[in-house]
Amino acid sequence: MSTDASLNDWVDGLEKSGRYCFTLDEARQALPKKAETLEKALHRLHAKGRIHRVRKGFYVLVPLQYASAGIVPAEWFIGDLMAYLGQPFYIGCLSAAERHGAAHQRPQELQVVVPVHLRIVRTPVLRIRFLRFAGMAAAVTQPLRTYSGDIPLSSPEWTAIDLIRFQKHYGSLDAAATVLTELAESLDARRLAEAARQEPCTALLQRLGWMLDALKFKSLTGPLHAEVSRRHAGYVLLNSALKERAGPREARWNVIVNEVPESEL
Numbered sequence: 001m002s003t004d005a006s007l008n009d010w011v012d013g014l015e016k017s018g019r020y021c022f023t024l025d026e027a028r029q030a031l032p033k034k035a036e037t038l039e040k041a042l043h044r045l046h047a048k049g050r051i052h053r054v055r056k057g058f059y060v061l062v063p064l065q066y067a068s069a070g071i072v073p074a075e076w077f078i079g080d081l082m083a084y085l086g087q088p089f090y091i092g093c094l095s096a097a098e099r100h101g102a103a104h105q106r107p108q109e110l111q112v113v114v115p116v117h118l119r120i121v122r123t124p125v126l127r128i129r130f131l132r133f134a135g136m137a138a139a140v141t142q143p144l145r146t147y148s149g150d151i152p153l154s155s156p157e158w159t160a161i162d163l164i165r166f167q168k169h170y171g172s173l174d175a176a177a178t179v180l181t182e183l184a185e186s187l188d189a190r191r192l193a194e195a196a197r198q199e200p201c202t203a204l205l206q207r208l209g210w211m212l213d214a215l216k217f218k219s220l221t222g223p224l225h226a227e228v229s230r231r232h233a234g235y236v237l238l239n240s241a242l243k244e245r246a247g248p249r250e251a252r253w254n255v256i257v258n259e260v261p262e263s264e265l
Helices: 003-016 025-028 032-047 079-085 093-099 157-166 171-188 190-197 202-214 222-230
Strands: 020-021 049-054 058-061 110-114 121-123 125-134 141-146 149-154
Touching: 003 025, 003 032, 003 058, 020 025, 020 079, 025 058, 032 049, 032 171, 049 079, 049 121, 049 125, 058 079, 079 149, 093 110, 093 149, 093 157, 121 149, 141 202, 149 157, 157 171, 157 190, 157 202, 171 202, 190 222, 202 222
Parallel strands: 110 125
Antiparallel strands: 020 058, 049 058, 121 125, 141 149
8 A cells, every 4th residue: 555545544544533734753553564655645644634733743634624724623632733833732812812712803824822041833724922921830721621621721810911911912001901891701800809919910910900991890909909919010011012111100000001002982
């Protein structure tokens, strides 16, 4: 049997068993007698659209029902991809916000938080952006049920913190305000303060508290304010990325309001 036929049969067997991804090493182990011609066969199968190479040495199956999309949902294989890359992760930022009901700023990519720098995955049918947060071990997450099992998803409250942390990666403070307006329905004041206790950067919490107050969600910020007050924080800029350093000083959160964000909602 040719390498192409052997590879096709093996890939079909993976799909029948409910698996939708594999590594080059797994293929080599499964087809040891085809090692010399295996990579060329994988390239041909990719060209046919039966598999999709996401990262060097990592492939995703494309079932018939997903042929037009060119790939299965990224949630189906992100856990296996991160295991292959040897990195912990959680689904975060706008991707997490969407899954908590804040879909107005729906991202055209899967946003994944990791502790180290990783190159973006960008193919014609897929984009996965890795957001680096060295302290991600402290993140508050919950399981997200997917076709291939549970993966970690940031809680609504941790997602709110991440929206401030990673704001420069997805747009303006206006965008953050819009997402927070939708996400607020899923937030709990007590859980927000509990998440804040895990966050070492007080400035993020000050900015988040100010934003929630400005968006008329002051009912959510009492326990959060108590946590921030306990840290005796000094004044911080609302938007540290702006050249403008002046603005009104808001005393409750010790924030210099050098930009006034507006929600689209």
